[in-house]
Amino acid sequence: MGRYGIGFDLYxxxxxxxxxxxxxxxxxxxxxxxxxxxxxxxxxxxxxLIDETLRRHGARSG
Structure with missing residues (x-):
């Protein structure tokens, strides 16, 4: 995994x-x-679209 992670890419x-x-x-x-x-x-x-993709992978709000 890259040095900055998925949060950096999403930004x-x-x-x-x-x-x-x-x-x-x-x-x-x-x-x-x-x-x-x-x-x-x-x-x-x-x-x-990004939120739908993240939800498919188990992301949940809150």
Missing amino acids: FALHAPVDGVNYSTVIDTLIAAGADMKAVTPFPTGDR
């Missing part, structure tokens, strides 16, 4: 997205590689 997906990048696929790949879901804060993120 950029939400605040500086790159056109043409499928962030749901990126998130799926990071989680499959062992990303720590506890690093996802805040949740929900406010992005419908």
Whole structure:
């Protein structure tokens, strides 16, 4: 897992997205590689597709 983890990647997906990048696929790949879901804060993120992907992997609010 990268030095900064999934939270860092999500920050950029939400605040500086790159056109043409499928962030749901990126998130799926990071989680499959062992990303720590506890690093996802805040949740929900406010992005419908990212939140749906995170929920599929067990993310819950609160």
